[in-house]
Amino acid sequence: MTEQPETFTGDIIEITPPPVLESLERAQIDMQIEHAMRYPRNLDRFIEEARRYALHNQQIADGCFYSFWKGKGSERKLIMGKSVRLAEICFGRWRNSRAGARILDVTDREVVAQGVVHDLETNTFYSGECRRSIKNRKGERYSPDMITMTANAASSIAFRNAVWKMIPEALVEPIYQDAMALAAGDGKPMAERITALQAWLRENEVAPESFLAAFNLPDFQSVTEDVLIKAHGLRNAIKQGEMTKDEAFPEPGASAAGFASYRDLKNDEAPNCPCAAQEPGDRVSDPGGHYEGCEHYTPPSGAKKTTKKRSAKK
Numbered sequence: 001m002t003e004q005p006e007t008f009t010g011d012i013i014e015i016t017p018p019p020v021l022e023s024l025e026r027a028q029i030d031m032q033i034e035h036a037m038r039y040p041r042n043l044d045r046f047i048e049e050a051r052r053y054a055l056h057n058q059q060i061a062d063g064c065f066y067s068f069w070k071g072k073g074s075e076r077k078l079i080m081g082k083s084v085r086l087a088e089i090c091f092g093r094w095r096n097s098r099a100g101a102r103i104l105d106v107t108d109r110e111v112v113a114q115g116v117v118h119d120l121e122t123n124t125f126y127s128g129e130c131r132r133s134i135k136n137r138k139g140e141r142y143s144p145d146m147i148t149m150t151a152n153a154a155s156s157i158a159f160r161n162a163v164w165k166m167i168p169e170a171l172v173e174p175i176y177q178d179a180m181a182l183a184a185g186d187g188k189p190m191a192e193r194i195t196a197l198q199a200w201l202r203e204n205e206v207a208p209e210s211f212l213a214a215f216n217l218p219d220f221q222s223v224t225e226d227v228l229i230k231a232h233g234l235r236n237a238i239k240q241g242e243m244t245k246d247e248a249f250p251e252p253g254a255s256a257a258g259f260a261s262y263r264d265l266k267n268d269e270a271p272n273c274p275c276a277a278q279e280p281g282d283r284v285s286d287p288g289g290h291y292e293g294c295e296h297y298t299p300p301s302g303a304k305k306t307t308k309k310r311s312a313k314k
Contacts, residue, residue, distance in 0.1 A: 029120075036096035036120035043171065049093040051175050054086060055182055064089070064179035067233025068243055080233050082176050084156045084240060087163040090175075094167055096120045101155040101162075108141065110134055111151045115158030117166045128161030130154045153241035184228040194223050197231060204238075210249040 054064050063085035070079045091099060098118040105112040111134055116127045132154040134142045142150065164172075185193035198220065201211055212219065215227050234248040 032096075032098070033120050033123065039096075040121055041095045046090075046093050046095070047171060047175070050090050050172070051178070053089045053093065054175050054179050058182055058185070060085075061179040061182040062232055063236055063239075064183070065176060065229075065233050066236040066240060066242060067230050068237050069247065078230055078233075080180075080230065082160075082164065082172065083236055084160045085236075086172070086176065086179065087160040090167055090172055091117070091163050097166065099159060099163065101159040103151050103155065104129070106134075106147070106151070111147065111154050113151065113154035113158040115155070115160070115162035117162045119166055124166075126162050126165040128158050128165060130158040130161065132157075149241060156240065157242070180229045180232070183232045184225055190223075190225075193228055194220050197223070197228065200235065204245065206245055206249050207251075210251060213251075214249050 053060070055061055064083055065080060065086065066083045067078050067080045069076055071077055091097065097120055099116065101113060101115040103111060104114050110131050113130045113132075114127055115130070116125065118125050132150050134147050134150055136142065141147075185196070198208065200206075201208055208220070211231070215223075215230070217223060217227070234243075237243045238245055238248055
């Protein structure tokens with residue numbers, strides 16, 4: 001007598017293997033983590049190699065930092081920081097890490113980018129975001145090409161922000177300081193360094209008066225090493241798309257300290273007066289963009305404000 005095969009009843013569970021790409025990605029990450037644990041990074045080697053790359057020549061050092069203006073009016077000041085180029089140099093020497101950047105969103109007003117880094121030794125994940133406006137001062141949306149350029153700049157900045165979250169600042173700060181000194185022409189005569197700066201201004205169609213006004217200088221003989229370093233930082237910010245030439249070096253007459261010109265202020269930021277429609281000429285305005293004779297004019301410290309008396313009507 002033959003036995004009948006046993007019959008099972010119930011739900012059939014189907015085991016679906018993971019997608020091929022997902023399996024490959026997991027395998028790659030596991031291999032990278034295993035390699036990182038087997039060959040951990042050496043901090044002394046990181047510092048030595050990063051310094052050698054960043055200070056290899058003046059051109060490379062010139063791209064290791066940037067500057068930008070922050071604030072308005074009398075509170076406007078120059079902020080300096082470590083650039084995307086220095087982040088790329090340090091990230092490559094840091095070893096045992098992965099990184100990437102992508103655009104998260106493009107709205108009517110801005111692009112949003114995200115940078116991510118993964119430290120394989122500690123299995124720690126960092127991310128940084130960057131938002132960049134895609135409208136000009138008139139409120140008009142950029143052209144498609146300008147939006148693409150802005151998105152690329154935002155991706156680079158997001159990558160930079162993520163990298164500086166992973167690499168300790170104390171390891172990079174000495175390299176950053178030495179790069180600024182080398183970029184400003186450390187060791188060269190000051191006259192030669194100022195001549196090189198003037199040549200850059202001519203090549204990029206930046207008026208010398210705009211440069212002097214931005215740093216509140218009477219002439220180029222008053223340029224110091226600190227000013228040269230800050231000027232190099234502004235050049236890098238322009239090159240990397242973080243600001244325009246007009247934003248870095250506004251028209252003279254706005255103020256001697258680089259304030260925005262009165263013609264660029266919004267109506268709610270300053271009273272309405274005829275000064276907004278006037279050209280600077282040879283006259284110097286106050287920080288608000290008003291000229292002497294205007295009721296809103298603020299004279300320099302130590303000077304008295306002069307007002308014209310109105311003659312009484314007979």
